[in-house]
Amino acid sequence: MTDRFTGKLLGVVEGCTNPESAEMLEDGETFVFGNCRLDVGFPWFRESQGLVYLEGEAFVTRARISRDGEVTVEERRLIDGLTTTLGCDVLRADxxxxxxxxxxxxxxxxPIAHPDGSGPxxxxxxxxxxxxxxxxVRGRVPLWEGSRIARRFEALEMPNGLAIDADGNMYIADCPHTNPGVDPALPPPVSPAVYRIPAAALGPLVRDEPGAADEVTRVVMPGYVNGCAVSPLDGxxxxxxxxxxxxxxxxxxxLPMSAFRSGVQPPPVHRDLGELDGxxxxxxxxxxxxxxxxxxxxxxxxxGGHFLVGGAGLPTRMPADINVVxxxxxDGEPALMVADIMVGTPPGDCTVSVLAVPGL
Structure with a gap:
């Protein structure tokens, strides 16, 4: 039987739209997260059963948790007019x-639909x-067809997870659920994989320089992959x-460096948990x-402990990516940024919660 761990809910940002991931800046107070419109019921994709994002209806929010624990929104639409804003992270090194x-x-x-639902x-x-x-906006790392990474491997379809280690190396998890068939056993259109981009390659990739992707590596994940993270203990x-x-x-x-050198997924550390996200x-x-x-x-x-984590008043119904901050x-104890993506809800119906989990 799995034990339970009860955290303390510090605050909730309400009025969010399908937020996938939230991350805190080094000041220990400011955090950002993406909002995106997604829905089901589009006849042109998976017989109306597949998730589809709406073009131009995503945005980034900046919020803050004060020293006394009060959570407030500072800029609801810090960046507007985006599409499919999912995993996020913050660079901790120059x-x-x-x-x-x-x-x-x-x-x-x-997959993306036009704002009126037509598409793709x-x-x-x-x-x-x-x-x-x-x-x-400081730049874009291209992952599309024809990009340096696409020429080395293949174009990414639905980059979902994002993580950056202490040295600035970037990890991107591609979850290509864009095969139009309703049968989940159909092969994906491209390889589900976690990509590793060395910090030194980010500038050349942004500038589209020849050879920019030569040191990019990946681990192919046969069971698909959603979120990714970097351990602060060993990177x-x-x-x-x-x-x-x-x-x-x-x-x-x-996924140690040996996995990225071989490209082969190692056995799982934990399994049989259901469809995972963050x-x-x-x-x-x-x-x-x-x-x-x-x-x-x-x-x-x-x-070796295994806990189900909750907290009194925690409003999540469909927790997506999760970040520890x-x-x-x-005073050095962790909290979880818990984004509630809750598919099928109207705009502004979701939340981002800050849950203190001291001792974890």
Whole structure:
């Protein structure tokens, strides 16, 4: 029987639209997250059964949790007119291409409909780099057809997870659920995979320089992949599987550099959790994952404990990507940024919650 861990709900940002992922800046107070319009019921895609994003209806929000724990929205639409804003992270080091503190969010993944629901609309998947305070766009890492990464491997279809390690190396999880058939056992249009982009390659990729993708590597994930994260303990990437026909029934994977050199997925560390979405790792080595279809948050501690995480008043119904943060006022203890994506709800019906989880 799985034990339960009860966190303390610090605050909730209401009025969100299908937020996928939220991340905190180094000040321990400011955080950003993407909002995106997605829905089902489009006859041209999977006989009205597949999720589709609406073109130009996504945006980025900046919010803040004060030193006394009060959560407020500072800029509801810091950046507007985007599409498919999913995983996000913040750069913790100065690199050649971008200054420390630059925020990144994956955008423009397939499938996309025109705002009136007709479609499909064109997609140009990429990673958007921006100033999280002003909203100024600082560049785009192309992932679309014809990009340097596409020429080395293949174009990404639905970049979902995003993580950046302490040295600025970037990890992107591509979850290509864009096969038009309703049978989940049909092969994906491109390979589900986690891509590793060295920090030194980001500038050349943005500038579309020859050879920019030569050092990019990937791990192909047969059970699909959704979120990804980097452990603060050893810098190793983690990912989770999310297909209803996943052979391990929902796996949590540790992806060391040897996996990126071989391109082969290692066995799962944990399995049989259902379709998973988000993953993060605390400074104590606790691995936290979300199972949105079950409205569950699982925590696996370094000493072998397994907990279902909750909190009084936590409003999530379909928790998506999850990030661990360290708000200044918690004096080094962790909190979880819990985004509620809740498919099928009207705009403004979702939340982003800050849940303190001391000891994890």
């Amino acid at each position: 690199i050649e291409a971008f200054p420390r503190g630059t925020a990144f969010i994956v955008a423009d993944g397939k 609309a064109d997609a140009r998947p990429h990673v958007l780099a921006f100033d999280p305070m002003s909203g100024e 190793v990437c983690w990912g989770v599987s999310c297909s209803p026909v996943d052979p391990v029934g929902g796996g949590v994977y540790r 993953v993060c790792v605390t400074r104590r080595g606790t691995v936290v994952v979300t199972a949105p279809m079950k409205n569950e948050i699982h925590a696996f501690t370094a000493d 360290y708000p200044r006022h918690l």
